[in-house]
Amino acid sequence: VGRDVAGVAVGDTVVGHVPFAAPFAAGTLGEYVVLPESQVVAVPASVDPLVAAALPLAGGAAWILADAIDAQPGHVVLINGASGGVGRMATQLLAQQGVTVVATASPATTQRMYDLGAATVIDYTQGDVAKQVLAAYPDGVDALINLNGWALETVPVDAVRRGGTIRTVTQVPDDTALEERGLTGRQVMASPDGAILAELLQQVAAGVLHIDIDRVVPLERAPAALHDIEAGQVHGKVVVDLTV
Numbered sequence: 001v002g003r004d005v006a007g008v009a010v011g012d013t014v015v016g017h018v019p020f021a022a023p024f025a026a027g028t029l030g031e032y033v034v035l036p037e038s039q040v041v042a043v044p045a046s047v048d049p050l051v052a053a054a055l056p057l058a059g060g061a062a063w064i065l066a067d068a069i070d071a072q073p074g075h076v077v078l079i080n081g082a083s084g085g086v087g088r089m090a091t092q093l094l095a096q097q098g099v100t101v102v103a104t105a106s107p108a109t110t111q112r113m114y115d116l117g118a119a120t121v122i123d124y125t126q127g128d129v130a131k132q133v134l135a136a137y138p139d140g141v142d143a144l145i146n147l148n149g150w151a152l153e154t155v156p157v158d159a160v161r162r163g164g165t166i167r168t169v170t171q172v173p174d175d176t177a178l179e180e181r182g183l184t185g186r187q188v189m190a191s192p193d194g195a196i197l198a199e200l201l202q203q204v205a206a207g208v209l210h211i212d213i214d215r216v217v218p219l220e221r222a223p224a225a226l227h228d229i230e231a232g233q234v235h236g237k238v239v240v241d242l243t244v
């Protein structure tokens with residue numbers, strides 16, 4: 001931080017989310033970054049900076065998605081793609097609110113999803129997710145947070161009861177598909193501000209929000225780690241440590 005801003009002094013360890021307009025122009029990995037004040041928040045001393053580094057986009061997206069569906073205690077929410085970085089945090093945030101979370105996962109990550117608060121885990125490798133969900137919840141779920149699937153047939157939209165709601169990070173389902181099923185919803189592009197990040201960091205400091213880090217790599221190993229993410233060999237977050 002070049003000068004003191006609200007709640008942050010020069011020399012503090014900070015995290016922030018680079019707004020969407022900036023990252024591709026500015027470079028997505030770098031030693032220096034320029035951020036608006038509103039996006040920057042100090043990392044509490046009790047939180048490992050490497051853990052804090054894994055928080056902003058995944059945690060912020062989880063917070064914004066969980067907030068957007070307006071789930072109430074007792075509601076049933078399906079998270080498709082729950083075992084990734086965003087989904088693990090959304091699972092925890094919703095479970096803490098008394099929501100029944102139905103999480104998708106592969107066998108490798110199933111137990112972890114139960115540990116994080118999922119009530120039911122659906123093995124997405126065992127075929128149609130919507131059918132599996134409806135077998136367990138015949139009335140359908142109240143809401144879907146969709147983190148996976150770029151074609152309608154791969155998004156478990158039919159698991160949602162009529163009148164339910166969907167938030168998706170992919171472009172499906174579109175308005176027509178929603179309307180046909182009597183659903184509301186939209187795509188979400190999360191841009192978490194400092195206030196959201198501060199709240200999430202407090203939860204991490206309090207030990208109620210866990211961030212699963214698959215590995216920490218130096219910059220020169222970042223391309224290999226990105227390749228592993230693409231190949232589905234990463235379970236949780238990858239942190240690039242520019243200090244080593």
Ligand SMILES: NC(=O)c1ccc[n+]([C@@H]2O[C@H](COP(=O)([O-])OP(=O)(O)OC[C@H]3O[C@@H](n4cnc5c(N)ncnc54)[C@H](OP(=O)(O)O)[C@@H]3O)[C@@H](O)[C@H]2O)c1
Pocket residue numbers: 057058061080081082083084085086087104105106107108109110124147148169188189190191229232234235236237
């Ligand atoms: N719009 C936004 O604001 C926003 C923000 C953040 C992220 N995103 C996007 O959201 C998506 C998820 O991000 P992430 O960081 O959580 O990803 P991630 O950490 O790479 O996790 C992806 C997870 O998807 C699971 N998966 C793979 N194939 C699946 C399938 N067919 N059905 C259900 N789950 C499947 C894998 O589970 P297993 O490990 O159990 O095999 C994996 O853990 C990405 O597309 C990302 O680009 C969007």
